[in-house]
Amino acid sequence: MQQSTSWRVTAPLRWASRCLQRVVGGAPLPQVEERGDYADWVERYDMIDPAATDRRRREIDASPKRQRLLLLPAGELSAGTLDAQLYKEWTQRPAGSLPEGFNAAASADWVIWIEPGCTLPSHALWVIAQQSTAHPEARLIYADEDELDANGRRINPFFKPDWNPDLFLSRNLFASWVAIEAHLFDESGGVRAELPPPEQGYDLALRCVERVRSEQIRHIPHVLAHRRASEVEFGGRPGGVAVLNAHFARTTTAARAEATQFGYRTRYALPSSPPLVSLIIPTRNALPLVRQCIESIVLETDYPNYEILLVDNGSDDPEALAYFAALNAQQGITVIRDERAFNYSALNNAAVARAQGELVALLNNDIEVISPGWLAEMVxxxxxxxxxxxxxxxxxxxxTVQHGGVILGVGGIAGHAHKHLARSDPGHGRRAQLAQSFSAVTAACLVVRKALYEQVGGLDEEHLTVAFNDIDFCLRLREAGYRNVWTPEAELFHHESATRVSDFSGPALQRFLREEQFMRGRWGALLQADPAYNPNLSLAAEDFSYAWPPRTPWLPPST
Structure with missing residues (x-):
């Protein structure tokens, strides 16, 4: 930790690990086929051949259980899209024509609301019916989607994550269609016909989500809708703000929605007396970085109630020591001298034990505050x-982006989402600009309630002294039933070099490989199937590029 904390220390080691995985017996990186554009990807992995079509027809005919589907188009669909469906056990009614007191469950098992202009591939209804049968616990179903340009070519896929409640508040994950178990449709009150289609679908999905558990929402990682590119709206709408605020009122959530150019932002209200936050910053020497970090916090942060705990891990630079002594004399700043051998996890755990705050914020010493509301947003x-x-x-x-959330499995254990993307770029599915859940976030800037930190045992100072301790910590929070959230509204500079010198020693590399192996042993298959990612996206890059090939069969297996 000569200039920052664990992520910088381990950067060259992560690179070396990827090169040595096969030598040391770790899991190899996925084999990547020759890449092309999205049209190539579709041609290779998402086209149904005549033989497969005939086989699916026979399977449908032989199926002992056929789900009855009620289709509710909110407007005109693309010509022929329903007639082309392999699955025929459906009826349809215009979404705005349902009579008062309509009982969907009397004549259907599932209700599918569909946005105007939507094109469904010929296998879409069959896959929905198959998945609802294979997963009887499901009450809501959604799938991936893409767009059609003026020439009918498929472009701009949105490969969605599994159920992600925070991303759902930022953009409607059920935008093209939403499949709703019929009893749930009735319980939710059905369609509000007075709303225009975008808000009609969002409002319906919000009211249904309020009535189900997360495990009852099923994501199908296949493109089962094509939207007209000319009709896709990028930003939020006043009507969307209204239905979100109605959702917050129904759920007694102290929050309000705002429309942005990328979707929606949720502003959660702070308590009238904002709780104390303990900012924990480990360092060894690194005076210029520490001064920049501390001064930016003090001068730029508008949150009114925080303390700073600077953990001095055996500094010996006289100028740094003099500066730390001056800091220690200031109100609200405490310097903790900790001379143990560098153990990032232990340094933070010891500081958290001394923290007075209801919340703790783990910060690298090379962080610089550039947005005054960063801490209020995160708290x-x-x-x-x-x-x-x-x-x-x-x-x-x-x-450019250094951290936009952590994706499990990228490069082996994990990587940073949308790394090196331009600051204003929307990213895949606009996810670089929208609040959302991730399986993990980096401890270079991480806020958590102190009680939760202690509940899951803090960072693992025995097995993960330097690398992956923040990822492991977040996964233990997730295992305990909590979701980890990333917000683009808290922006900070991280002075980690975009290019690094690959300077690592044998003992450091061996320690890193042991920690990597420990992560594989503890988290196993989760590292290859991050629910906040998508099997159609690559594990070989951090840019949400396509997986060649995808890590899921082209169609779900038959029942």
């Missing part, structure tokens, strides 16, 4: 029921 989310750790949008000094 307001961390205080919400069910939330574990909260991460920030970290930028390199050139303003």
């Amino acid at each position: 307001s989310i961390a205080l919400q029921p069910g939330v574990g750790a909260v991460g920030a949008k970290l930028l390199y000094p050139d303003t």
Whole structure:
């Protein structure tokens, strides 16, 4: 930790590990076929051949259980899209024509609301019926989607994550269609015909989500809808703000929605007396970085109630020591001298034990505050029921993205989402600009309630002294039933070099490989199937590029 904390220390080791995985017996990286554009990907992995079509027809005919589907188009669909369906056990009614007191469950097992102009591939209804039968616990179903350009070519896929409640508040994951178990449709009150289609579908999905558990929402990682590119709206709408605020009122959530150019932002209210937050910053020497970090916090942060705990891990630079002594004399700043051998997990755990705050914020010493509301934003989310750790949008000094959440499995154990993306770029599915859940976030800037930190045992100082301790910590929070949230509204600079010198020693590499192996042993298959990612996206890059091939069969197996 000569200039920052664990992520920088282990950067060259992570690179070396990827090169040595086969030598040391770790899991190899996925084999990547020759890449092309999305049209190539579709041709290779998402086209149904005549033989497969005939086989699916025979399977449908032989199926002992056929789900009755009621289709509710909110407007005109693409010509022929329903007639082309392999699955025929459906009826349809216009979404706005349902009589008062309509009982969907009397004549259907599932209701599917469909947005105007939508094109369904010929196998879409069959897959929905198959998945609802294979997963009887499901009450809501959604799938991936893409767009059709003016020439009918498929473009701009949105490969969605599994159920992600925070992303759902940022953009409607059920936008093209939503499949709803019929009793749930009736319980939710059905369609509000007076709303225009975008808000009609969002409102319906919100009211249904309020009545189900997360495990009852099923995501199908296949493209089962094509939207007209000319009709896809990028930003939020006043009507969307209204239905979100109605949702917050029904769920007694102290929050309000705002429309942005990328979707929606939820502003959670802070308590009238904002709780104390303990900012924990480990360092060894690194005076310029520490001064920049501390001064930016003090001068830029608008949150009114925090303390700073600077953990001095055996500094010996006289100028740094003099500066630390001056800091220690200031109100609200405490310097903790800890001379143990560098163990990032132990340093933070010891500081958390001394922290007075209701919440703790783990910070690297090379962080620089650039958005005054960063801490208020992160604290307001961390205080919400069910939330574990909260991460920030970290930028390199050139303003490209350094951290947009953590994706499990990328490069082996994990990687940073949308790394090196331009600051204002929307990213895949606009996810680089929208609050959402991730399986993990980096401890370079992480806020969590102190009680939760202690509940799951803090960072693992025995097995993960330097690498992956933040990822493991977040996964233990997730295992305990909490979700980890990333917000783009808390922006900070992370002065981690965009290019690094690969300087590592044998003992450091061996320690890193042991920690990597420990992560594989503890978290196993989860590292290859991150629910916040998608099997159609690559594990060989951090840019949400396509997987060649996908890590899921082209169609779900037959029942």
